[in-house]
Amino acid sequence: MKYLILYFDGTSRPNPGKSACAYVIQDEKSEIIEKSGKYLGEGTNNIAEYSGLILGLISALKYKPDKIKIYSDSNLLIQQLNGTYKVKDHDLKKFHIIASELMNLFPEKEINFIPHEKNLAHSTAQSFLENGLF
Numbered sequence: 759m760k761y762l763i764l765y766f767d768g769t770s771r772p773n774p775g776k777s778a779c780a781y782v783i784q785d786e787k788s789e790i791i792e793k794s795g796k797y798l799g800e801g802t803n804n805i806a807e808y809s810g811l812i813l814g815l816i817s818a819l820k821y822k823p824d825k826i827k828i829y830s831d832s833n834l835l836i837q838q839l840n841g842t843y844k845v846k847d848h849d850l851k852k853f854h855i856i857a858s859e860l861m862n863l864f865p866e867k868e869i870n871f872i873p874h875e876k877n878l879a880h881s882t883a884q885s886f887l888e889n890g891l892f
Contacts, residue, residue, distance in 0.1 A: 764829070765783075765829045767880045774803075781814030811828070825864070839861070
């Protein structure tokens with residue numbers, strides 16, 4: 759497989775509060791090949807965002823793509839993963855390390871910001887939060 763597209767999202771209500779995450783994986787033809795999410799219980803929106811990324815990366819690995827294009831509506835996570843922002847929160851550092859190590863397993867990667875209206879994982883994360891799906 760040449761490349762995959764990964765959208766991920768995380769949400770909490772209130773923040774911190776009940777949280778959920780989701781991801782959507784598309785192939786190079788923009789066909790959705792996998793979509794999932796998880797209700798996380800109590801947590802912050804940033805931990806939920808990282809959780810969506812981690813679950814998506816783990817799932818994407820089985821397709822063995824040459825490249826992965828990652829899209830998120832979390833500017834904070836993108837800047838942290840690109841090294842522009844430091845991760846200051848102790849709990850968030852653990853998630854950042856795991857996500858970074860998983861990203862390094864892909865031969866080529868890029869991560870980009872998109873508005874939440876264009877994030878294919880946004881509605882799935884909201885659904886897992888509202889329905890408390892496990």
